[in-house]
Amino acid sequence: MTANEIYEKLKSEFGDEIISLTEDAANEAFIVVKPQRIVEICLVLRDDPNFKFDYMANLTGMDYPNNLTVVYHLYSIPLNHRIVLKVELNKENPSVESVEKVWKTANWHEREAYDMFGIIFENHPFLVRILTPYDWEGHPLRKDYKEPETYHGVKIAY
Amino acid sequence: MTEKRIIDVDYSQVDTERMRINMGPQHPSTHGVLRLEVEVDGEIVTDVVPHIGYLHRCFEKACEKMSYPQVIPFIDRMDYIASMNNELPYVVGMEKLMGINVPDRIQLIRMAFAELNRIANHQLAVATFGLDAGAFTPFLYLFRDREMILNLFEKASGGRLLYNYFWIGGLMHDVPPTFKQECLNIISTVRKTNEEVMNLLIGNSIFIERTINVGILPADVAVNFGVSGPVLRGSGLNYDLRRSEPYLLYDKFDFDVVVGKGEMGTLGDCWDRNIVRMREMEESCKIIEQIIANFPDESSDVRALVPRRVKPPKGEIYSKAENPKGELGFYIVSDGTVNPYRMRARATSFVNLSVLPEISKGYMIADLIMILGSLDIVLGEIDR
Amino acid sequence: MEQNFLYNWFGDGVITYALLVTIPLVFLLIYALVAILGELKIASWVQDRLGPMRTGWKGVLQPLAEVIKLLQKEDIVPDAANKPLFNLAPYVMFTGAFGAFAAMPFAFNFVPAHLNVGLFYIFAIGAFSVIGIVMGGWASNNKYSLLGAMRGVSQMVSYEIPIALAILAIAALAGSLDLQEIINQQGGGFWNWNIFGGYGSFWKILVIPFTLSLFVIHFVGGLAETNRIPFDIPEGESEIVAGYHTEYSGMKFAMFFFAEYANMFTVSAIIAICFLGGWQSPFGDFLNQPAMQAFWFISKACFLVFVQIWLRWTLPRLRVDQLMYVSWKVMTPLAFVCFVAIAVWSMLR
Numbered sequence: 001m002t003a004n005e006i007y008e009k010l011k012s013e014f015g016d017e018i019i020s021l022t023e024d025a026a027n028e029a030f031i032v033v034k035p036q037r038i039v040e041i042c043l044v045l046r047d048d049p050n051f052k053f054d055y056m057a058n059l060t061g062m063d064y065p066n067n068l069t070v071v072y073h074l075y076s077i078p079l080n081h082r083i084v085l086k087v088e089l090n091k092e093n094p095s096v097e098s099v100e101k102v103w104k105t106a107n108w109h110e111r112e113a114y115d116m117f118g119i120i121f122e123n124h125p126f127l128v129r130i131l132t133p134y135d136w137e138g139h140p141l142r143k144d145y146k147e148p149e150t151y152h153g154v155k156i157a158y
Numbered sequence: 159m160t161e162k163r164i165i166d167v168d169y170s171q172v173d174t175e176r177m178r179i180n181m182g183p184q185h186p187s188t189h190g191v192l193r194l195e196v197e198v199d200g201e202i203v204t205d206v207v208p209h210i211g212y213l214h215r216c217f218e219k220a221c222e223k224m225s226y227p228q229v230i231p232f233i234d235r236m237d238y239i240a241s242m243n244n245e246l247p248y249v250v251g252m253e254k255l256m257g258i259n260v261p262d263r264i265q266l267i268r269m270a271f272a273e274l275n276r277i278a279n280h281q282l283a284v285a286t287f288g289l290d291a292g293a294f295t296p297f298l299y300l301f302r303d304r305e306m307i308l309n310l311f312e313k314a315s316g317g318r319l320l321y322n323y324f325w326i327g328g329l330m331h332d333v334p335p336t337f338k339q340e341c342l343n344i345i346s347t348v349r350k351t352n353e354e355v356m357n358l359l360i361g362n363s364i365f366i367e368r369t370i371n372v373g374i375l376p377a378d379v380a381v382n383f384g385v386s387g388p389v390l391r392g393s394g395l396n397y398d399l400r401r402s403e404p405y406l407l408y409d410k411f412d413f414d415v416v417v418g419k420g421e422m423g424t425l426g427d428c429w430d431r432n433i434v435r436m437r438e439m440e441e442s443c444k445i446i447e448q449i450i451a452n453f454p455d456e457s458s459d460v461r462a463l464v465p466r467r468v469k470p471p472k473g474e475i476y477s478k479a480e481n482p483k484g485e486l487g488f489y490i491v492s493d494g495t496v497n498p499y500r501m502r503a504r505a506t507s508f509v510n511l512s513v514l515p516e517i518s519k520g521y522m523i524a525d526l527i528m529i530l531g532s533l534d535i536v537l538g539e540i541d542r
Numbered sequence: 543m544e545q546n547f548l549y550n551w552f553g554d555g556v557i558t559y560a561l562l563v564t565i566p567l568v569f570l571l572i573y574a575l576v577a578i579l580g581e582l583k584i585a586s587w588v589q590d591r592l593g594p595m596r597t598g599w600k601g602v603l604q605p606l607a608e609v610i611k612l613l614q615k616e617d618i619v620p621d622a623a624n625k626p627l628f629n630l631a632p633y634v635m636f637t638g639a640f641g642a643f644a645a646m647p648f649a650f651n652f653v654p655a656h657l658n659v660g661l662f663y664i665f666a667i668g669a670f671s672v673i674g675i676v677m678g679g680w681a682s683n684n685k686y687s688l689l690g691a692m693r694g695v696s697q698m699v700s701y702e703i704p705i706a707l708a709i710l711a712i713a714a715l716a717g718s719l720d721l722q723e724i725i726n727q728q729g730g731g732f733w734n735w736n737i738f739g740g741y742g743s744f745w746k747i748l749v750i751p752f753t754l755s756l757f758v759i760h761f762v763g764g765l766a767e768t769n770r771i772p773f774d775i776p777e778g779e780s781e782i783v784a785g786y787h788t789e790y791s792g793m794k795f796a797m798f799f800f801a802e803y804a805n806m807f808t809v810s811a812i813i814a815i816c817f818l819g820g821w822q823s824p825f826g827d828f829l830n831q832p833a834m835q836a837f838w839f840i841s842k843a844c845f846l847v848f849v850q851i852w853l854r855w856t857l858p859r860l861r862v863d864q865l866m867y868v869s870w871k872v873m874t875p876l877a878f879v880c881f882v883a884i885a886v887w888s889m890l891r
Contacts, residue, residue, distance in 0.1 A: 028475060054381050058476065058487055058504040071489070073476050073504075077381060077397050084476065105384030108512040116218070131211040131541060140219050141500075179685050187780040201689070201862055290780045292771055292859025298589040358856070364772055365858045523689070524781045524861045 001050060003029030006083050009050065014041060030071075030084035035096040038087055042102045045074060045083075052076045053083065059099075059109035061117035062086075063143050068094040068119055095120035098127075116141035176204060179523075183212050187290050187527045190537030192511075194526075201522045206515045210508075213541035221501035226252060226468040227326060229501065234320040236503060237539040239282055242275035242311070243481045245324040248488050250405055251477020252326045255470040255492060258463055260327065263454050265406045267333055268324055270341060270449045271311070272406075272479075273442040277348055278307045279482035280388075280435040280442075283534040287432055288359045290531035291368050296359040303344075303351045310340050327463040338450050345443045352439055360436060369432065370423025373517045373529035377426065383513040387484025387506060388438065389533055392418035392431035399480040411448050413441045428532040435534070438482075469496050481506050483534055503542055507535040547651045547832070562654040566643035573844075574803045578605040581851050588855040612799075615792035620683060623789065627681035632790065632797035635674030639804035641667040646811060647721050649821050649835035660721035664812055665709055668767065671805060672698045675776065678798070679786035690785025693862060694769065694776030700869040701766035701773075707877035708760040711884040712816045715740050715753075725820035732824040737817040742891055749887045752880040757817045759877050761846070764809035766865070768802060771854040778859055810846035811839070818842045 001009075007021040010031065017037050023029040033041055045053040058073035072085040087096055098121035099106045110121040111130040118139035121127055129136060138145055147156055182193040191212035197205035217236065221229050233248055234241040246268065253260060285300040308318045313334040315323040323330050334340075359365055375385075377393040390397055398415040400408040416437040418430030472494040478487035487504035510533050518529045552558045582604060586593025594601030619628055644667075645660040647653040657663050672695055679691020715736060716724040728735050737757045739746035766773040777785030787798045814820060819842075821835035829838075860868070 056384050057478065057485065058489060058502070060489060060502040060504075062491065062500055073487070073489070077395070077402075080402055103384065104379075104382045104516070105509055105512060108508065129211075131214045133211070140216065145219075177685060179689075186783060201693075288858065292774065292778065292780060293857065294585075295589050295855050298591065302590065359858070362858060364860055367864055368858060368861055522861060522863065524775070524778065524859075527781050 001079070001081050003031070003083060006051065006081075007031055010041065010044070013044060017041065028082075028084055030086050032086045032088060035070075035087045035089055038085075039097045039099055039102065041085070042072070042099045045085075046102055052079050054078070056099075056103035056105050056109075057082075059106050059113065061113040061119050061141065063117060063141060064088075065143075067091060068117055070096055070113065070119060072099070089119065094118065095122055097122050098124040100124055115139070118142065174199075181526075188530065189286065189535055192530075192535070192537055192540070194514075194530075196523070196526065198523060201524075203518055203521055203523060203526050206518050206526065208511060208514060210511070210537070210540050213537050215542065217503060217542040218501055221498055223497065225496045226470070226498065229498070230325065231320065231322045233503075234317075234322060235538060236505065236542060237481065237483065237486070237507065237536045238319055239536055240275050240279040240482045241319065241321050242271045242323060243279070243479065244486060245321070246272055246406075247477045247479035247481075247486055248490075249324045249326050250479065251475050251488055251490055252468070252470065254477065255473060255475050255490065256326070256465065256468070258327045258465070260463060261458065262407065263458055264328055264460055266449050266453055267329060267460075269406050269408070269411075270337075270446055270453075271314070271323065273445045273449075274307050274310065274341070274344065276442050276482040277344075277439050278304050279534075280439050281348075283388075283435050283482075284355065284359075284432060287428075287528075287531040287534075288355075288365070290527050291365055293359050293362075293365065296355045299351055299355060299358075303347050306340075306344050306347060310334075310337070310344065313340075325461070325464050326468055327461075327465055329460040332457050332460050338453060341446055341450050345446055348439060348443060352436060356436065360433065366422050366429065368524075369429035369528060369532070370427050372423075372428045372521060372525045373532060374424050375426040375431075375513065375517050379516065380426070380513070383516065384509045385484065385513050386509070387481065388431055388434040389484065389510050389513075391416060392434045392532075393426035394418050394420070394430075399478060399485055403478075405479055411445050413445050416441060428528050431532040431534075467496065469494070476504075478504070483507055483536070483539075484510060503539075505539045505542055507533075507537075507539045508542075511535050511540055546653065546656070566646065566654060567640070570640065570643065570804055570807070573807055573840075574800055575605040575609070577803045577806065577847060577851075578608065580848065581854075584848065584851045585855050588852070609796065612796040613793060615795075617792040617794060618789075620789050622683040624681040624683065627677050628789075629794070631674050631678030631681060632794045632801070633674075634677060635671050635801040636797050636804065638667060638670030638672075638674060639801045639808055641670060642808040642812075645721060646808075647725060647815065647820060648839055649832040650722070650726075651832050652836070653722065656722065657720070659719045661709060661713060661719045661724065661812075661816075664721075664808070665706065668805075668808060668812075669698070669702060671801065674801070675786050678790065682786070682789040684789050686782040686784070687786050687788045689782050690776045690778075690788070693782075694786055696862075697766055697769075697773065697776060697865060697869075700866060701763045701873075704759050704869065704873040704877040705763040705767070707874070707881045708756045708763070709812075709816065711752075711756055711877075711881040712736055714881070714885045715888050717888070721815055721820070725815060725822060728819040729822050729826070729830075731826040732819065735817060735819040735822075739887075746887075746891075749884060752883045752887075753817070755876060756880045756884070757813070759873050759880070760813050760816065761849075762868075763873065764813060764846075765850060765853065766869070768805045768809055768850070770806070770850050772857040772860050773865060774854075774859060775862055775865060780859075806847050806850055807843055810843040810850070813846055814839065814842035 019032040045051045053074040055075045062069040067088045070087045115129040179196045182188040183191040193209040195207040281300040285297040288296045315321040377395045380393045470492045474491040484506035489502035491500040493499040548558045594604040597603040642664045644655045675694040679687040734741045739749040821839040823830040
């Protein structure tokens with residue numbers, strides 16, 4: 001299926017939840033959706049015989065000037081097509097439902113997104129930092145991140 | 159010999175307790191600084207919690223401060239076993255973003271080096287897997303041959319492990335004049351040693367008993383966990399980015415995607431994952447043979463298309479390639495400046511490791527090491 | 543009964559006793575150095591490389607260099623370890639290996655202590671090293687050490703049963719527990735060795751399959767007793783770091799190391815005595831003088847040590863449950879069958 005077909009089909013099923021489709025030469029096609037019903041959308045994408053997005057290639061966070069975005073790269077092994085989903089979250093309270101129960105691989109990807117961007121994934125089974133130490137402060141990949149001066153009394157910058 | 163082991167003991171009858179073992183970060187078989195918190199009931203593993211991040215070097219954050227060509231040496235240091243393959247998705251993605259069409263000769267060179275590096279990676283994977291099982295000798299046989307491949311890489315790029323060889327729009331240098339002959343030598347040596355290793359290690363009945371029916375990963379679980387590469391193909395699923403979404407010139411070449419068949423034990427056990435690597439080396443040899451047969455003799459300027467100033471237009475791309483370990487993807491977001499706005503590396507080993515707790519419960523400590531070895535992880539890539 | 547030549551030379555005095563203790567110890571020290579060099583060189587030969595080449599001619603001084611290195615190392619005792627047991631364990635381990643040399647017949651006129659239950663004694667003292675392993679493993683206060691010790695004890699206790707059955711069969715065949723007596727009966731050429739059914743008429747070919755399989759059982763069990771690959775799971779370095787001697791360093795580690803090599807020789811020597819005619823020349827009375835007897839005995843034992851080293855660099859390691867399976871479900875029943883067959887044969891002979 002092309003991105004446009006996927007968009008139309010999702011739009012007919014979820015209506016206002018699906019915000020827009022961007023498909024131009026500079027970008028890979030991506031669909032922006034609202035965060036509220038993301039798990040239902042993902043379940044449809046995974047289980048619908050037309051979609052069969054059984055393979056989550058990647059999940060990551062993005063720090064844009066006005067919002068934090070979660071990007072889902074989905075792929076279907078049986079049907080060999082791809083789609084990118086984006087969920088935009090406000091910076092004050094960046095939280096979205098976890099898709100861990102849809103794709104298990106999201107577990108560690110979401111932990112990393114939490115670690116790096118501070119995005120809260122609700123109902124995640126074990127949302128703790130993964131790459132930085134468990135007691136690290138701040139979320140390093142945010143654009144406004146300032147590295148701390150010391151960590152456990154050890155000077156960081158040199 | 160491998161009856162099903164039952165871990166549920168009626169603890170009301172016996173006064174026992176489970177033991178937590180801290181395996182790593184310094185341990186002979188965690189293949190780097192991986193820490194596994196293992197809960198054992200005697201010898202049987204009841205829970206595994208991987209703790210990673212000991213090698214975290216802020217790859218993604220550092221890339222935001224770098225220009226695009228500067229990223230390439232940094233990418234080398236992710237999966238330092240297969241650096242050529244690491245550079246591939248990045249440069250291919252950047253060329254797509256900037257609209258550069260690279261000539262066939264350069265693409266052939268890239269393919270040849272990527273496949274040679276795949277062989278080197280699989281040699282290391284099989285060797286260390288044997289080492290985990292206690293077989294020391296095949297390890298050194300395979301390392302001896304890996305040296306030939308590294309020597310060729312050194313002649314081409316100057317580096318034995320970290321190459322910085324694929325550039326956006328071209329290559330760092332042209333191949334050495336003895337390139338064709340050396341490739342053919344490597345192929346014949348690799349084939350000879352692989353036969354020896356098959357007899358000495360893979361076909362050894364102790365090795366078979368150690369690896370069959372251990373760490374069984376069914377295909378649907380594997381897909382749900384997002385694993386890729388030989389780990390996924392070992393579960394019998396035919397998914398190879400070189401075939402499903404061909405890049406470079408892979409669609410014009412004749413090779414088979416190797417999948418596990420469960421010949422010795424259950425489909426998706428450690429033996430299957432390992433044999434996929436062994437057979438992929440042969441497929442890589444076939445690809446290199448075809449490249450050598452079609453390789454143009456006259457040399458060309460490999461830096462002709464390398465842009466003076468890499469400044470891609472605004473846009474984003476998820477560029478992926480079949481790393482020896484699986485799908486390696488780079489999500490590059492450009493805001494039109496000389497620095498990437500965001501570089502996300504979808505690290506193969508990171509995802510492949512996440513399946514470890516799922517498939518290692520109920521096996522023994524010795525099996526846990528075998529399962530970890532069969533996943534073929536590199537901590538440099540996991541922690542980035 | 544033959545007389546120990548030291549008694550003839552020095553009489554029944556202090557010098558004799560001192561020499562009786564010193565000669566095996568000196569032999570063991572020299573043997574250990576040669577065996578370590580052999581291990582290094584055989585490994586490099588198997589693995590298509592040179593091995594140590596810098597210390598002395600072709601690296602022959604490498605074992606000495608390693609001994610000096612180990613002597614110089616800091617001797618670390620973990621803070622939480624049980625210190626008396628921790629310090630005692632390597633010596634207990636070594637005692638087990640060295641004690642067997644008391645009854646080891648090197649030639650018809652040289653055996654330090656001629657016991658009429660020598661076979662039983664060697665077997666019993668060999669089990670001593672289990673205590674060293676469990677002491678070291680427990681006293682280290684390290685989980686890997688504890689796992690290694692538990693594995694070691696279960697493995698050694700399990701493998702003692704098939705070995706005991708093999709030794710029983712030999713005792714039945716020879717009708718004696720006296721090592722010299724067992725060896726004497728195997729005189730007159732290699733076809734009289736116990737591996738080929740011992741002395742006897744043409745019909746002993748019926749018993750050869752049983753003695754041969756007992757030889758294999760004893761050798762495999764010996765591999766397990768000495769914790770060598772494919773049975774090195776008590777110290778399996780890729781799983782539990784170094785097993786029971788994870789926490790040991792310096793001289794104490796050297797003692798464990800030394801004990802392992804001494805154990806290899808002890809096990810090989812018992813097999814050589816029981817199955818390969820001990821100090822008997824393979825050619826009957828030809829080349830069967832006392833000095834040559836010592837040569838034959840040491841050569842036979844060293845050949846078996848060589849096979850152990852060879853196997854180590856060829857095979858992968860077994861898993862704990864597979865190890866137990868091999869011992870209890872394969873080797874023990876097989877050893878029983880062989881024992882019964884040999885017992886019947888030696889009654890009818």
